[in-house]
Amino acid sequence: MERIFRPFLSIVILCSSSVCTGQDWNQFRGPRRNGSTTESSLLSKWPDGGPAMLWSFEGLGKGFASVSVVEGTIYTTGMIEKTGYLFAIYDNGNLKWKKEYGPEWTGSYPGTRTTPTVDGDRLYIMSGRGRIACFKREEGDLVWQVDTLDKFQGKNIKWGIAESVLIDGDKVFCTPGGKDATIVALNKHTGQTIWTTKGLSNLSAYCSPILYETPKKRLLFTMVEKLIVCVDSENGKVLWTIPHETRNDIAAVTPLRYCQGRVYFTSHGTGGTMIRFPQDGSSYTELWSSKALDCLHGGVVLQRGLCGSDSKGNWVQQNISTGEVIFQEKLLDAKGSIACADRMLYCYSEKGTLALVEPRHDGMKLVSSFKITKGTGEHWAHPVICNGRLYIRHGDVLMAFDIKKK
Template sequence: MGGRRRQFVGTSVRLTGVLRFAIICYSASPRQRSIVDCRAQGKAISAANFGRDDMRFKAVASLALVGVTVLFAACRGEAAPRQASDKPAFKPEAKQMRVWTDDTGKFKVRAALVQVGETEVKLRRTDGTEIAVPLERLSQADRQWLVKVTGSGGVAAPGEWITFRGPNRDGRSPDKGLLKQWPEGGPPLLWKVDNIGQGYSSVVVSGGTIYITGEINNKLIIFALDMDGKQKWSVEAGDAWTVNYPGARGSPTIDDGKLYVLSGHGVLGCFDASNGRRLWQRTAKEFGGSPGEWGYAESVTILDNLVIFKPGGANCIVALDKHTGKPVWTSRGFTAGPEYSSCLAFNHDGLWAITAGTREGIVCVDARNGNLLWANNFSANNTANCPTPVYSDGYIFWANGYGKGGICLKLGPRGTASQAWTTHDMQCHHGGYIIDNGYIYGNNGHGWACIELKTGKTMWRDRGVGKGSLCWADGMLYLFSESRGQAALATCSPEGLEIKGRVQVAGSGPSWAHPVVIGGRLYLRYDTNLYCFDVKAK
């Protein structure tokens, strides 16, 4: 889901750092001890401890001196400060003082929300000082409250990949501490399953469960696997798409214990994520929509209480109540075929908006009511517009294949946008692109390219593994070819692409699933097979 960047970071804390932490804890005033920012060995670490009173906190600090493993769990931070997410546009109640509780329920602090970062929240205490708390240390109630006030569909827990292209729908994983070089033959294989049916959808991971869809006997099947690849349950989700590249298309989206998936025929189903029980369903046809030549391939978007998808037609984009499936709004001001990309929810200048690729080009609507904000006919009437737009630093980038290339739009105030540049050096059929430190990396024809976000300057072109899909994790690119099951680890730098390891997986036909890196694992889906590799640094 756009707007929910999460990172799960482990940090190595030396014993001297633990001693300094304890000293600071004892010297601080009781209110200041609730969450302490410490410095150990010249590196910043975050230590989240909620203290009810002075005696309780001293006991915690004492335990810190002898229970180093507890601090490892509490001090998951980076050496350098992380940039806060620009996504959440807080609702008024977000600024109010409230009591925050840790995940054990034992420790509390009274504070107001300031920012939501990639892996932490910044809070302002009653004395005016600001503190950072890892998301993983918050109680479930606090996480749910964040969903409410930020308008996000979910605050993904560490190790979760809750929708297509990740929690932020930007192809970026929150993982840290991963291999920078693969051994010969690729990273260790943890397991493989070969019975998930035919398809092009990617895995999502939530609550210790892996979800994937596939086509078996002309039916769309949702599979739920445990973390060892063993099936927990499976359920039919209607008829599968059986013409023009048969198989599953859209990936599931997980939110608040529910699973949402759109079939190739445009049937949107909501299921209980714990057992697959169908809760409600709607169809694109109800809203006047019809599939393109290759069926619906969208993964639905969750924003606050809305589930958003793209039937196409006069009601091109539709928002439903995610609990009931009842319509909330339909887009206005344009008519367009749905094409094959997914919607992206983003916040710019305090306004939540939904952008998506369509048959008539790229459009953007107000997330509150579906009113058209802006549109651009770039890539209109193309053979197929498949990739999902991406947002970064006030820019929207969208690229397509079949000789079209990409367009970058600079966003202005009050829901406006102007064309910044176009390029032919990001001819992206299906595999997408990521943005990192002001540069776009993505599929370009039969290879890969890097382009500067704000100028459109091409930095390099490289063959890599050939045409395919990608994701980003821990400063590296994970490339997955659409043919012959080739995958690779590569550097992510405007200076050039360097392959740091390769692996081969089995399957037949084109592979249009995207690689997923989450929880220290690499998931590769090719045809009816799903592979899980261990990519954690040892």
């Protein structure tokens, strides 16, 4: 979900739902799925060469999955040969356990793509081949698994399923893309089906959903092959859809919740739109749209406006209320992924530049940067900030950097 920005922090927290407490980063894009954390007392400038690397772990295999961090243990996935593995790593870089979960994605850009979701003493993963599995967090024992593409007559997509599942209450939500099961809710304890959406007939589109709780409803928002979708999370009723064509059917950016019934959606080649909805979710109004921030899969955050990178390699800052472009320049050497903590942006380019950026009212200022040299393959895993540490995954290697202010 979203990592957070002041001065709207208290408002956004009221708009949020979360399955963890404290500063744990328990799922993709953080505790509120917005790429942001409430952590403070972090370095406002890095030393030459970057912050101190505390440790690195090699042996993850191929993958672009980010990490989840809960109670001092880091969880992620990787593919070794053709098999997917779930890793638990102590926060000193030592392996706690490693568990096999079956075949992984071996098509274009092979490797794992989804981040584990931690909920209490369980964790949940979705493979690039559409298999969802639940494990015991402490020992790594398998509890249940479901092949969602087979069970719901779904079809895999060009670059493999890339959705990090969402947990709310007793439900786990995912998007197998079946004819009458584009989105489904499973019982998180057993894997049994609770509901499926009817009539959407859209494939998955690499998007991880969010939940927005109002006084009247718990609403699920996501993007699928050709649509923006709002669903009643209690029963799977589709409340409304918005046509949303994207380049190569890629809608990989997690929607961003904002206060007062607003959600921002953006995607590759199409750009973004801000919508508002009533508390019962029965309708929507488009407040503004803009092609400026047509993010591929690096995510967006809210800190002095909407911030992220566009498809042309620019880093972009927009006014959240109007969509007006504040900044749009090639701040780094490529587009990339973004996270936010302590009023600063952590920008990780696809060419391996990791940067600390200050968002100002008149644009973004590059403060510090250095190159990630460990690991191989694409620099696609999103940065994670937790307990004064910055976690970066690059292919086979996971690194932990000390960013706590002394």
